[in-house]
Amino acid sequence: MSLGMITENMNWGVIEEGWRKGPWTSEEDRLLIEYVKLHGEGRWNSVARLQGLKRNGKSCRLRWVNYLRPDLKRGQITPKEESVIIELHARWGNRWSTIARSLPGRTDNEIKNYWRTHFKKKTKTSPTNATKSKARMLRRQQFQQQQLLLHHQQQQYEAHMQRVVVSNLRDESEVPMPPLPQHQPMFKQQDSMASSNNCLHTAKNDQENAYSSMAMINFNDCASVAESPSDQDFFWDGNLWNLDDFQGNVSEASLQENNNYPFMIFNCF
DNA sequence: AATTTCCTCAACCGCACCCGG
DNA sequence: ACCGGGTGCGGTTGAGGAAAT
Numbered sequence: 001m002s003l004g005m006i007t008e009n010m011n012w013g014v015i016e017e018g019w020r021k022g023p024w025t026s027e028e029d030r031l032l033i034e035y036v037k038l039h040g041e042g043r044w045n046s047v048a049r050l051q052g053l054k055r056n057g058k059s060c061r062l063r064w065v066n067y068l069r070p071d072l073k074r075g076q077i078t079p080k081e082e083s084v085i086i087e088l089h090a091r092w093g094n095r096w097s098t099i100a101r102s103l104p105g106r107t108d109n110e111i112k113n114y115w116r117t118h119f120k121k122k123t124k125t126s127p128t129n130a131t132k133s134k135a136r137m138l139r140r141q142q143f144q145q146q147q148l149l150l151h152h153q154q155q156q157y158e159a160h161m162q163r164v165v166v167s168n169l170r171d172e173s174e175v176p177m178p179p180l181p182q183h184q185p186m187f188k189q190q191d192s193m194a195s196s197n198n199c200l201h202t203a204k205n206d207q208e209n210a211y212s213s214m215a216m217i218n219f220n221d222c223a224s225v226a227e228s229p230s231d232q233d234f235f236w237d238g239n240l241w242n243l244d245d246f247q248g249n250v251s252e253a254s255l256q257e258n259n260n261y262p263f264m265i266f267n268c269f
Numbered sequence: 270a271a272t273t274t275c276c277t278c279a280a281c282c283g284c285a286c287c288c289g290g
Numbered sequence: 291a292c293c294g295g296g297t298g299c300g301g302t303t304g305a306g307g308a309a310a311t
Contacts, residue, residue, distance in 0.1 A: 023305090042296090042297085043296080044296080044297080045295080045296065045297095057295095057296070057297080058296095058297080058298095061296095061297075061298085065298095094300065094301085095299085095300085096299075096300065097298075097299060097300085108298095108299075108300080109300095112300075112301085116301095
């Protein structure tokens with residue numbers, strides 16, 4: 001017996017202001033499929049009027065998009081899909097619909113649920129929201145200060161390189177090399193959208209904590225990975241970081257193949 | 270075997286954006 | 291410029307089943 005049949009038998013589904021809520025019955029599914037066949041996707045608020053379905057437009061759209069669409073892929077997320085999810089989450093954060101576009105047949109809801117189930121199990125033991133937001137604010141302040149410092153160091157570096165070029169034109173004499181700018185959490189611009197936002201750390205991120213910010217951590221800069229309070233912790237950027245916080249959020253594909261700068265991309269929550 | 274805890278996922282909610290009037 | 295309807299998105303909830311005790 002399907003869930004649909006069970007719910008029909010139990011007369012499930014609350015009626016509120018004329019709209020039914022709760023699990024869909026097979027009859028409701030049939031009516032919705034018929035509607036899409038006749039009128040196509042969209043204009044979901046017309047479904048009730050044209051098809052006699054006591055569901056509001058949002059509910060109809062959701063049911064179609066997440067369950068009835070014929071191109072949906074059923075079954076377990078494959079390891080390959082999982083790696084794509086991890087990689088794209090490292091890039092996009094919680095932009096589930098964006099991630100879903102790269103996984104044909106999978107819905108944003110499905111990916112969101114999968115992520116929460118498999119990669120967010122540790123939230124119960126994580127700090128309170130207040131603690132987290134305070135930590136985020138501190139990191140943000142540090143980030144801004146460091147951006148200023150980075151800008152300054154880069155200017156110094158560029159000035160130095162200009163001097164090197166000029167001096168090379170004259171002779172091969174040594175010009176002292178200033179240190180490369182380091183200790184900067186570099187917000188990577190991955191594509192046009194990230195570029196348009198300048199970085200992935202958006203205002204929405206600040207307000208809702210919805211998106212994770214992305215940082216590339218140079219492990220050469222980690223003061224003490226081994227001697228830190230726990231094996232999972234390390235110091236970086238003046239903060240104690242716990243690798244548990246990044247559980248599942250480290251993208252192997254994001255490891256940078258560079259001996260001098262062994263960066264890892266993390267999502268910072 | 271009974272009870273509790275954990276996991277999964279469909280569905281809902283609130284908010285933001287877009288677009289036409 | 292403003293308003294309202296339609297739509298899309300991300301966060302959250304809660305029922306049901308599975309696993310653990």
